[in-house]
Amino acid sequence: MTNTKVVLANRPTGAVEDSNFDLVTEEMAPIKQGEVLIKIEVISLDPAIRGWMNEGTTYIKGIEIGAVMRSFSAGEIIDSQNDAYEVGDYVTGLLGSQTYAISSGEGLKKLDMSSGKLSHHLGVLGMPGMTAYFGLLRRGQPKSGEVIYVSGAAGVVGSTVGQIAKIKGCIVIGSAGTDAKCAYLVNECGFDHAINYKTEDINAKLKEYAPKGVHIFYDNVGGETLDIALMNLAQGARVVICGAISQYNDMANIKGPKNYMKIVTARGVLTGIIVFDFVQEWPMAVEEIAGWIAEDKINVKEHMTEGLENYATTLKMLYSGQNFGKLILIP
Amino acid sequence: MTNTKVVLANRPTGAVEDSNFDLVTEEMAPIKQGEVLIKIEVISLDPAIRGWMNEGTTYIKGIEIGAVMRSFSAGEIIDSQNDAYEVGDYVTGLLGSQTYAISSGEGLKKLDMSSGKLSHHLGVLGMPGMTAYFGLLRRGQPKSGEVIYVSGAAGVVGSTVGQIAKIKGCIVIGSAGTDAKCAYLVNECGFDHAINYKTEDINAKLKEYAPKGVHIFYDNVGGETLDIALMNLAQGARVVICGAISQYNDMANIKGPKNYMKIVTARGVLTGIIVFDFVQEWPMAVEEIAGWIAEDKINVKEHMTEGLENYATTLKMLYSGQNFGKLILIP
Numbered sequence: 227m228t229n230t231k232v233v234l235a236n237r238p239t240g241a242v243e244d245s246n247f248d249l250v251t252e253e254m255a256p257i258k259q260g261e262v263l264i265k266i267e268v269i270s271l272d273p274a275i276r277g278w279m280n281e282g283t284t285y286i287k288g289i290e291i292g293a294v295m296r297s298f299s300a301g302e303i304i305d306s307q308n309d310a311y312e313v314g315d316y317v318t319g320l321l322g323s324q325t326y327a328i329s330s331g332e333g334l335k336k337l338d339m340s341s342g343k344l345s346h347h348l349g350v351l352g353m354p355g356m357t358a359y360f361g362l363l364r365r366g367q368p369k370s371g372e373v374i375y376v377s378g379a380a381g382v383v384g385s386t387v388g389q390i391a392k393i394k395g396c397i398v399i400g401s402a403g404t405d406a407k408c409a410y411l412v413n414e415c416g417f418d419h420a421i422n423y424k425t426e427d428i429n430a431k432l433k434e435y436a437p438k439g440v441h442i443f444y445d446n447v448g449g450e451t452l453d454i455a456l457m458n459l460a461q462g463a464r465v466v467i468c469g470a471i472s473q474y475n476d477m478a479n480i481k482g483p484k485n486y487m488k489i490v491t492a493r494g495v496l497t498g499i500i501v502f503d504f505v506q507e508w509p510m511a512v513e514e515i516a517g518w519i520a521e522d523k524i525n526v527k528e529h530m531t532e533g534l535e536n537y538a539t540t541l542k543m544l545y546s547g548q549n550f551g552k553l554i555l556i557p
Numbered sequence: 558m559t560n561t562k563v564v565l566a567n568r569p570t571g572a573v574e575d576s577n578f579d580l581v582t583e584e585m586a587p588i589k590q591g592e593v594l595i596k597i598e599v600i601s602l603d604p605a606i607r608g609w610m611n612e613g614t615t616y617i618k619g620i621e622i623g624a625v626m627r628s629f630s631a632g633e634i635i636d637s638q639n640d641a642y643e644v645g646d647y648v649t650g651l652l653g654s655q656t657y658a659i660s661s662g663e664g665l666k667k668l669d670m671s672s673g674k675l676s677h678h679l680g681v682l683g684m685p686g687m688t689a690y691f692g693l694l695r696r697g698q699p700k701s702g703e704v705i706y707v708s709g710a711a712g713v714v715g716s717t718v719g720q721i722a723k724i725k726g727c728i729v730i731g732s733a734g735t736d737a738k739c740a741y742l743v744n745e746c747g748f749d750h751a752i753n754y755k756t757e758d759i760n761a762k763l764k765e766y767a768p769k770g771v772h773i774f775y776d777n778v779g780g781e782t783l784d785i786a787l788m789n790l791a792q793g794a795r796v797v798i799c800g801a802i803s804q805y806n807d808m809a810n811i812k813g814p815k816n817y818m819k820i821v822t823a824r825g826v827l828t829g830i831i832v833f834d835f836v837q838e839w840p841m842a843v844e845e846i847a848g849w850i851a852e853d854k855i856n857v858k859e860h861m862t863e864g865l866e867n868y869a870t871t872l873k874m875l876y877s878g879q880n881f882g883k884l885i886l887i888p
Contacts, residue, residue, distance in 0.1 A: 486811075
């Protein structure tokens with residue numbers, strides 16, 4: 227039996243390149259006592275991967291050279307030497323970008339397939355959905371009637387943040403990079419306003435849509451977008467830093483927010499979201515979001531590609547904004 | 558009777574220059590019903606003045622061209638047509654940089670001269686002391702045993718923050734720009750460690766003095782200092798932005814903190830202090846600080862200069878770090 231996997235060949239210095247990866251096929255040893263064999267059906271490609279490719283540690287270790295590319299993946303157990311898992315169980319975890327994974331069960335999560343299709347467990351019911359849920363509700367603390375601005379709004383985190391904020395009674399503004407994405411936000415996700423940051427003046431539009439300022443800014447983008455949002459804070463604003471995708475390809479020269487003193491004059495706070503801090507509460511959040519999906523209060527959009535040989539091409543879409551919906555690779 | 562005052566002649570584009578000010582002497586009209594006449598004895602020169610010289614509004618209006626330079630000043634009432642004030646009362650307020658001020662009583666604060674000498678009411682018992690007190694205690698929320706790093710530590714705000722933090726049981730690190738200031742912090746203010754940012758490597762010293770990171774960073778400086786502090790945060794750190802004196806001379810090109818994502822990974826929060834938000838509680842804080850001074854728990858250092866004609870020269874000392882102690886101009 228053979229496994230095919232994408233491994234880290236070398237570390238990128240700027241943007242991700244095809245040459246950073248190797249596709250390796252190798253014989254698999256049979257599973258040992260306590261282990262399970264998983265046939266991976268869906269692989270999640272998330273912005274955080276670029277950070278994981280750097281050496282050194284942030285909140286989680288960098289991927290080692292030659293190791294399989296880290297990713298949340300999901301699939302079916304096809305062999306088990308572990309009493310906690312049966313053949314036919316569906317599971318997710320940091321199973322990597324490969325066709326098969328062997329796991330001791332540590333960090334593995336059995337999926338309740340009644341709460342959503344398998345790929346949803348990598349998106350709106352997985353890490354990105356949890357990031358949206360806890361980042362917005364625990365850090366942003368939205369109150370009915372408040373204005374929230376979400377950058378990178380067409381991504382799975384951003385669109386989920388905006389839709390949960392609508393459920394909580396907020397006025398929701400999102401920015402994205404194409405007219406199609408903006409139309410999607412307003413027409414299918416129920417956002418009040420969408421801004422095409424490539425063709426519109428974000429600052430002018432924020433002043434039009436939020437004349438009294440933004441109470442919550444949920445940032446997935448960083449850079450200039452963050453600076454513009456800081457100029458438009460309402461008194462008592464919460465700035466929730468989730469990501470900085472505009473800066474990930476050149477982490478050594480990150481553009482810091484020159485308007486950070488606006489947080490002081492707005493009597494605001496800047497904080498962030500590390501989704502792993504809430505892992506004990508994920509099941510509760512999964513259940514609540516699954517309920518909202520069933521009630522059609524949350525729209526889920528996925529962007530699927532196929533074939534591990536397309537790993538690099540697919541990953542690069544994230545950083546150029548070419549994907550439209552949660553990016554999923556089918557190995 | 559004549560009044561001599563420093564007025565704003567034009568707005569600086571970068572650093573403050575002598576030509577930004579005019580010294581004007583003019584006849585004074587007699588005071589009207591409800592007014593008091595104050596002979597100003599001490600004028601406070603604070604970092605915030607540079608911001609007030611810009612057009613446009615931040616948390617407080619900019620000074621108008623031709624208007625007296627705004628400052629907290631203090632002096633004695635020498636004539637009164639207001640029942641709330643008697644000749645001989647000492648008062649403070651935004652009375653400007655001049656020899657005499659006429660006030661309707663609005664914003665005027667009668668001083669309890671038993672709690673400290675007049676100039677103290679402009680420093681450790683005035684706005685800077687209140688900024689230290691509320692910024693540290695309400696925003697920083699120090700706990701005994703925690704490590705605090707204060708930048709601009711030899712200034713009145715910084716030295717007061719550090720000394721209150723010592724009273725609260727913290728380990729206190731301060732940075733300043735001369736060996737004499739560093740010696741003062743350790744020997745006279747009881748700081749545990751002082752770093753000369755001009756001759757020492759702040760990052761290396763923070764790693765030595767706070768190997769587990771800094772729980773509270775109280776920032777008066779901004780720029781590179783802020784970025785270095787962000788690399789040294791403990792989990793759950795509070796970053797309290799008070800000022801950014803390294804950036805005030807070029808507000809259009811402020812260096813934003815490129816390491817701001819470290820606040821996220823440290824599960825920290827960045828917030829700020831606007832001292833006017835606590836004005837109702839100032840009397841309580843004045844009393845507590847006056848008590849600490851009486852018990853020799855807080856050391857007060859002042860740097861006095863004399864003559865309104867030396868206004869510009871004195872103000873410039875603040876931004877080059879040449880003053881040593883609370884800067885007070887005697888008109």
